């Protein structure tokens with residue numbers, strides 16, 4: 001594990017503005033994730049967990065402060081630079097999988113590769129490799145509606161890793177799953193962390209899920225405890 | 226998989242809505258094609274009118290006749306190559322008195338030389354010329370009357386009362402689109418001989434074939450000048466001029482059709498716009514996902530506009546596919562048979578097809594621009610929040 005953390009937030013403030021109203025969510029937050037870690041983030045609803053994940057994933061910019069991820073300062077990036085950053089460095093896993101229903105499992109996994117210069121054949125091979133990693137190779141022709149929730153989430157994980165990003169960011173990845181499927185997904189994330197050396201930051205409400213992580217952090221009212 | 230196939234699949238996602246929209250747009254396209262075809266068919270009569278023919282009639286009115294000897298004078302005018310005459314006969318089929326068709330008593334010696342776009346096999350022409358009661362009918366009229374060559378046909382006179390017997394000696398087809406294929410022509414002599422002495426030797430109008438189309442106006446004036454000092458004066462004009470002056474009466478109607486066409490296009494735009502906007506609203510979360518994966522706002526615009534193009538294409542193809550049977554076989558047949566004088570050739574022009582197709586796609590794109598722009602402007606997190 002290298003000395004320099006792969007995620008480093010310093011004095012981050014995030015305030016949402018809705019008309020005249022301002023909603024401060026994070027205020028003066030410092031947060032670090034060492035390279036190769038598997039961190040769980042817990043906390044009550046509304047405490048700002050998703051907001052924090054969005055900042056790490058480059059989906060949003062802080063109101064104040066610095067967000068450094070994979071050696072890049074995200075707070076100063078333009079929208080287009082952030083998009084390129086996401087495509088190259090981040091794999092995002094959603095609670096509700098968010099697969100496109102009109103695409104097959106393989107096509108969903110291939111989707112991020114449309115942004116690369118890879119040819120059709122190479123894209124297909126990579127998508128199939130990613131599906132093999134999540135154990136759904138034989139389901140590649142299936143549409144999301146033909147898969148169980150757990151399988152859908154594994155396809156979504158394949159989509160998150162197909163670009164070989166350094167960091168996986170997961171927002172309650174097991175929130176919609178039954179115990180068995182949730183365990184399969186957590187087991188998979190654990191393997192991605194240990195075998196493929198992905199750094200993982202995972203928000204969860206599930207203590208059993210947090211168990212899987214190497215470190216669990218608690219966020220309350222925008223402050224770490 | 227690529228952007229286009231993704232767009233196409235999204236269009237087919239909500240089948241019911243897509244089918245309803247496609248049907249709505251298709252019906253609007255049929256209406257559009259129909260209106261445009263009315264306009265183009267109307268213009269065909271003008272565009273295809275012979276440029277080298279000059280018609281001469283009584284100066285006062287179309288219904289007043291000229292002395293027959295005028296034809297000889299006209300044939301002597303410089304620049305006139307051939308001339309013929311005809312009378313309006315106005316008889317009808319007693320079996321079907323409400324259906325109108327044009328029937329003329331014509332000079333059988335010269336008529337087909339001047340109207341050479343009416344094609345009749347030479348043997349039939351000879352047979353017709355030899356038979357005083359012989360008649361020639363257009364192919365469209367022959368079909369609707371149910372007559373063939375060699376049949377006998379009885380018509381009921383209106384201007385010239387009585388039952389008139391004819392032998393169908395030939396069927397004419399047209400080499401030019403301006404020809405009304407629902408006419409019947411027969412020997413002027415047959416009519417003339419049956420009239421009382423006092424009404425004989427009157428002709429309805431003459432038509433002259435001229436050497437040089439560019440001199441049509443000049444020759445028209447020359448003909449009229451010849452009869453200036455006679456007790457019956459004439460009015461001559463080229464066939465094209467005649468058609469133009471006739472069409473001028475319908476100018477306002479054509480303008481109205483143009484306005485209705487535009488209204489139809491506006492309806493089309495609203496139909497497409499509504500469907501696209503609904504689809505975009507439902508899929509906002511998916512655009513958020515795409516953005517999270519690294520796609521750019523312009524990719525989102527491409528997805529949405531691509532969908533609109535696919536929708537426009539499907540609707541355009543459906544509309545045109547529907548237009549052909551409706552316009553050409555349904556209404557077109559009917560109009561050619563019953564209103565051949567106005568619509569001798571009621572067919573969809575290729576330009577109309579191209580315009581309808583192009584407009585369906587173009588309006589789809591226009592309708593998608595606002596929703597596409599709005600969706601692309603959302604921040605990633607806002608798009609994603611339109612979630613569960």
Ligand SMILES: Nc1ncnc2c1ncn2[C@@H]1O[C@H](COP(=O)(O)OP(=O)(O)OP(=O)(O)O)[C@@H](O)[C@H]1O
Nearest residue numbers: 016018023025044045046047048049050051052606
């Ligand atoms: N785009 C936004 N505009 C306005 N307010 C927002 C926005 N996003 C989040 N918030 C607010 O910020 C606060 C923190 O939201 P966040 O989604 O980060 O919480 P969370 O810890 O993920 O909660 P949960 O466990 O319910 O997912 C909430 O009060 C929320 O309403």
Ligand SMILES: [Mg+2]
Nearest residue numbers: 049050051171
């Ligand atoms: Mg959350």
